[in-house]
Amino acid sequence: MTPSLPTPVPPREKRPFLLDFFPLETADQTRLSHFFERLKEGIVSTTRCPKDNLLLWPPRTACPQCHGETLEWVDLPERGHLYAFSAVLGGAPLGMESEVPFAVGLVDLEGAPLRLFGRIEGRPWTELHIGQPVRLESYEIGDGRWFYRFRTEI
Amino acid sequence: MTPSLPTPVPPREKRPFLLDFFPLETADQTRLSHFFERLKEGIVSTTRCPKDNLLLWPPRTACPQCHGETLEWVDLPERGHLYAFSAVLGGAPLGMESEVPFAVGLVDLEGAPLRLFGRIEGRPWTELHIGQPVRLESYEIGDGRWFYRFRTEI
Amino acid sequence: MNVRDVALVGGTTTKFGVRPSTWAELAQEVGAALFREMPELRAEDVDSLFLGAAEPERFAFQSHVAPFAAEQMGLRPHRIIQRTELACASGQSAIRSAYAAIASGLSDVAVAVGVEKMNLPSMAEANSSMACVMDRAWDGPHGATAPPFFAMVAQRHQLEYGTTDEQMAAVSEKNHRFANTNPEAQFYEKKFPRDKLLRLPVVAPPLRLGDCSSMTDGAAAVVLVAAELAAKYTDSPAWVRGTGQYSNFHNLANAGSLTEWTGLRHAAREAFDRAGVDADTIDFAEVHDCFTISEIIEYEMFGWAATGKGGQFAADGQGDIGGKVVVNPRGGLLGCGHPLGATGIAQAVEVYRQFAGKVPAARAVPNPEWALVHNLSGSANVHSVMIYQGGRAS
């Protein structure tokens, strides 16, 4: 899995927390900071319950099935294909208006029983089709935090 | 009742609505815009139910007693005295931190059966006492909107 | 003491739309309208208040909204006061809570009120608040909001079953046509013939503007009472007979199939079993048409249409008057607008009015006895169903 493009990220205006969609990612705010540390290395990971052999999304601190708190981190495969998609052509949340139009979709990962939702970058929504191959990537959002998204395979 | 001091009001940073305590005051946002128009003339007014002879605060569009929607506007007396007071010495909401310390109180109006809560300007809280005479005044908050507060009599 | 039967004995709504009124003013307006509509209702007899509101903390920057609403409405609840929240289903949750309170003996006369103010000077801010109905921290940053989610549902339904844009437009045309009979509806005066609907701009492909409900300001209120008090207020109560809910998932990764809403099948079964009826018994239904595709899938999940045949059911007019079941005679969320917390209450008002014969002929269901109200919330991850029976007060 490759980190996002090395082009410099434009700095991001600071928003109040109650208008900031991106998670707080440091260890003083979340017990899942490992996820974000791994993101900076270009890897999207999640937690797994070894007892139930259950891959969990989003990453968690307790298993929803056995309620145990001993979970392990695993890296996710980066390839997947579109199960469904659409696009936001208007009515975007505050801070996303300048990104309109943008595509979003549900992606079946290859080799892992997960169907993740995410932004689809790389091609305009008019050129997407169900089944299209996409790839998970991480990116810096502009204030030192990182997140993940999908990009169409060339 | 006199409008607030003629000193220029410093412009106010625009805040998201979900962090802006001051009411929207124009007729496209509230049916009580008369209150704010009157504030600009230096007068604090409210509604009264003529049927029940009931003075209502805050101003309303329907009477809480007879549920009628025919209310009339009346001007409030400007004099009152402190029924109780305290001060905010810390823990102020966003945007009010620079005003700390500030005094607040409940004021019995003279000649009207109302006890209004409000900011108490004029003297520091350490110099206030129960029963102290205060006066209602209106003021521009810095973005064209107006609000009211109390000021100690000299 | 026996569990008591509970009657819904009246109600009303404000005009829905883009209103030049604050949240507080909408609450005052619906309070005044309720007491005007029900002259036999006395404020001091209302022992409990259940407020359905989705996001007043954000849209109106006001929390602790149950006592806030009580003050606006001139009520002083002395048994139970609370606000219930379940996003788009907050109003129905308030009614369910009122039902349980009365049935168990905690309350005798309860008001369930829904209030929502959604149209703000910054609609981008309002859109952010709508978005946090989904998993904000994990789905939100991608731009997850209702339109693209339900658009994916529509895309899958089209792919799996061949549902067409024209079939979706048939739902919208019906509900807007019903709304033209309802002066309280946001689109009372607007006509949406099918050909016009199909020319409206795309919001989230394949959904066009006419496939989506609106951001709406509005309030609605109903009164529920113990059986023995019903005759004091009306001679045509709506009796609460069944209720069911189901909560499947929250994060979109855990949704499973987009077109098979198992949660709705469960919730419907629970409600039908409690009422002792089945889908064929229902004369009319107020279902959650937040999007046209929602109503189509709901036809299927309730069992009125076969799986995958909801689009054809719509195109055939089977949800219209004269069809298998009359769906959304009030005008639905598409025609009335969708002030989140008020929607479930306004649906119940329609149930009352249909039973009482208080609706215009153009949308009157012939001899209605059984009605159903459905709300989904969020990404259809929760489904809520209530079943009402019309009949005389005892």
Place this chain on the structure above:
Amino acid sequence: MNVRDVALVGGTTTKFGVRPSTWAELAQEVGAALFREMPELRAEDVDSLFLGAAEPERFAFQSHVAPFAAEQMGLRPHRIIQRTELACASGQSAIRSAYAAIASGLSDVAVAVGVEKMNLPSMAEANSSMACVMDRAWDGPHGATAPPFFAMVAQRHQLEYGTTDEQMAAVSEKNHRFANTNPEAQFYEKKFPRDKLLRLPVVAPPLRLGDCSSMTDGAAAVVLVAAELAAKYTDSPAWVRGTGQYSNFHNLANAGSLTEWTGLRHAAREAFDRAGVDADTIDFAEVHDCFTISEIIEYEMFGWAATGKGGQFAADGQGDIGGKVVVNPRGGLLGCGHPLGATGIAQAVEVYRQFAGKVPAARAVPNPEWALVHNLSGSANVHSVMIYQGGRAS
């Protein structure tokens, strides 16, 4: 069917404090703790979930929190799911809703959970969210928040009855001392002797830091079941015997007397009457000591102390073990912290534990049979009371 008796058969809380956990992680943590604490509880038997949460929309930018909590806790409610909100009393509201649902037959096994995340990187933003519990548009712009309001209450009580700072400190000393027996309390390891309390900085005169509860992160959960199922889960249930609420006003102009909380007198009377007991029957009480002056006035309004004598009652140790009634043995909001929606649930957990003999000797109430839980919300404009009886499962 008869209205059913309802038993609270177990529960737990997370550590309260400034937690390095998100709202979702707190919900996961309390879910894991609940299933660990109650090995006989099976997720599939939990038919309903009632979430008490005050302002997740703001503090955590997350709405539709009931299914969100269900996913975190590994629950799939198939009868009722809703979130109840009543600001500081949101947790008790969830328990009351669960009670009514079970009593009326809608639910058999319900979880009531409270979750609140209040410590944000911007505490000024959190303070704004706290402030909108009051009338935001009319009182909020003046800077109305809880501390100056309850400070005025204290000022009037001192003026009218001669209550002293030392008497207020006696309340804080007692509750912090009890918190030193409670590892889940925010101030478990902090000592607050009276002389230290009287030297702490003034927050809102006359209230000092030690007179005020904190901004706290935490979660708590309890399980309520129909009577016939109680023995499956415990042999020492807490039976819900009475409930009362009263809502007086919202805008501060409509508060009337600051020191005579008529709403609490009404709510207590309603709860006592339903339980068939009176104040003298109560062995211990978990009351809402958001501020020391609150607990002093509550002594009076419940009738344990004469009007105006609440301060003396505190100074005389009448609310302590060995006094007239044991008040806040858990450590109260002052000692435990006050994660709004979790508080009312954590109080009920203490009731269960006291009845079950599961608390350290230093705070154990001798032979407890009757307990009371009280929450005020907002500016004490709403009061909520529940009464529990200990006893064997049938």
